[in-house]
Amino acid sequence: MTALRSERTYQARLLRIEEVPARSWLPLLGERDLFLLPGWMEVGPGTYGGGLRDARAALVDRDGTAVAGTAGWLFGRDCTEDLCRPDVLLEIPEPHGAPLFPTLLAGGWYDSRVAHRPGGAGPAELAAVVDSLEEWGRSEGAASVCWPSVDERERDLVALLGERGYRRFPLTPRWALEGPWTGFDDYLARMTSKRRVSVRSERRRVREAGITCRTVPLTRELARPLVELAEENVTRHGGRVDLDRYADWVAALTGIDDGRAEAHLAERDGRILGCVVSSTYAGRVYALFPGFDYEQIAGLPVYFELAYYHLVEHAAAHGYHAVEYGPAADEAKNLRGCVAHRQALWIRGLDPAAERLVAELAAEAAETTTDGTTADNPQAGRST
Structure with missing residues (x-):
């Protein structure tokens, strides 16, 4: 348990998924937080692919009230689910992506985010959630931490990940029909x-x-x-x-x-x-x-x-009032009225070998096209 102090008292709790108190957790969830529902966290993103070593939820309290939280899943290289493998998402050929494992998947594989009470989480609360998961990952020997699908509308989280040394890799957009x-x-x-x-x-x-x-x-x-x-x-x-x-x-x-x-x-x-x-x-x-x-x-x-x-x-x-879809089939979705939501994978190495690989990938991705824009990476995996 980690206590973070500022003008108010913050407390970060790291809990087993099945021990998350629904009374504290559910008020944090908004309409985009399906995959952070307690039942969904227990099923887990990609656990059908095997390789799941452990799972935890980070919950931050302010003055005794839960204000922010998310979940993390620790995967080994034997996971067969592409959406939980940063090497597949980053299109790293086997076996060059091995230094990234074990990897800590943070925030969920779809719309990776930190849930929080209406009005937003303050910088200290957001940082407490991210830091708590990272500390757990290090203690469990994770080589990397990956937020695989962060919506660009999550500006505070995007800014924090950038400050923490995560590297951004654009993905193809997700889509939604908005009624x-x-x-x-x-x-x-x-x-x-x-x-x-x-x-x-x-x-x-x-x-x-x-x-x-x-x-x-x-x-x-x-x-x-x-x-x-x-x-x-x-x-x-x-x-x-x-x-x-x-x-x-x-x-x-x-x-x-x-x-x-x-x-x-x-x-x-x-x-x-x-x-x-x-x-x-x-x-x-x-x-x-x-x-x-x-x-x-x-x-x-x-x-x-x-x-x-x-x-x-x-x-x-x-x-x-809305139907959410994954990436791919962009033309079909656009023609049928869907709206694109841009997203990116954010990743950092927790050990030197993983960080070197991530830095090399970031340098390669920074090579721009002739018109001066950086090409997006395709996103692997299943989608509708």
């Missing part, structure tokens, strides 16, 4: 007339092919068939999936009380041809991953129908 919508016609009315014609055509082709979409609660029984569809999507884009671990992870999502998990299904004659698994929190629908039987949907815009149009209808019907 609210009174219904699908309301969503459609916000498009150009040309786009409206295109969307109606896509929906008509799907219906004429006998494919319908519906939403059901995610169940353990659905986990395996949906993961098998997801595997098709991942391998199609050059990724990898451990089916057994991934199915166990999806099944575990059904036990999270907050952040309701649902399966959005595209079906024909009772057969599931496509899926999007989502979780909903504070009025935002988070599209976690898609999966499709590409042989059965060849030539049909089922992805657009299920991942965009059906999700908008679902959100409007239940009073949700």
Whole structure:
């Protein structure tokens, strides 16, 4: 336990995830903090990839009241989940990224951030959270600390990480459809007339092919068939999936009380041809991953129908005001009204070998293109 003193009394507590007091933690969470819900932290980002050594939450109190906190997960090199591996995110070929491990993943793999009470966390509180995780990482032999997906809107956190010696590596943006919508016609009315014609055509082709979409609660029984569809999507884009671990992870999502998990299904004659698994929190629908039987949907815009149009209808019907997506498929998302949110990976080495590697990567990334801009690094992993 570390006490940080200024004009007020600050206290940083490092807790096991399962010991986080919900009464203190939940008031810190805003609508972007799905993955910092207690249930989500226990499931953990990427734990289906193995290699998880330990997990902790850093909680900072001011004058006896919790004011800021986040979580960290310690991974070994044997983790097979790309989104938890800084070497994969930074496109470092094997085995050159070995000095980064073990690595401490901070803030969550999606929208990595520090949760705080409304009004923002002060500099001392924010620093206490970051320092507490770093101290824990060092004590556990972590070679590096990585905040894998920091939104550029997190200006205070970005400034602090820069001051602490972290290096910034731009990533492709995440996307979101921002409502609210009174219904699908309301969503459609916000498009150009040309786009409206295109969307109606896509929906008509799907219906004429006998494919319908519906939403059901995610169940353990659905986990395996949906993961098998997801595997098709991942391998199609050059990724990898451990089916057994991934199915166990999806099944575990059904036990999270907050952040309701649902399966959005595209079906024909009772057969599931496509899926999007989502979780909903504070009025935002988070599209976690898609999966499709590409042989059965060849030539049909089922992805657009299920991942965009059906999700908008679902959100409007239940009073949700946004749909969150991951990176990739930028053109498809832009054409369907999504807004891009820029993000970056921030990383620092805790030992000399890791820091040398990070410094070398930063020097290479600083090489600019002919127009004077720095090229963004692509982000690996699954996304909707």
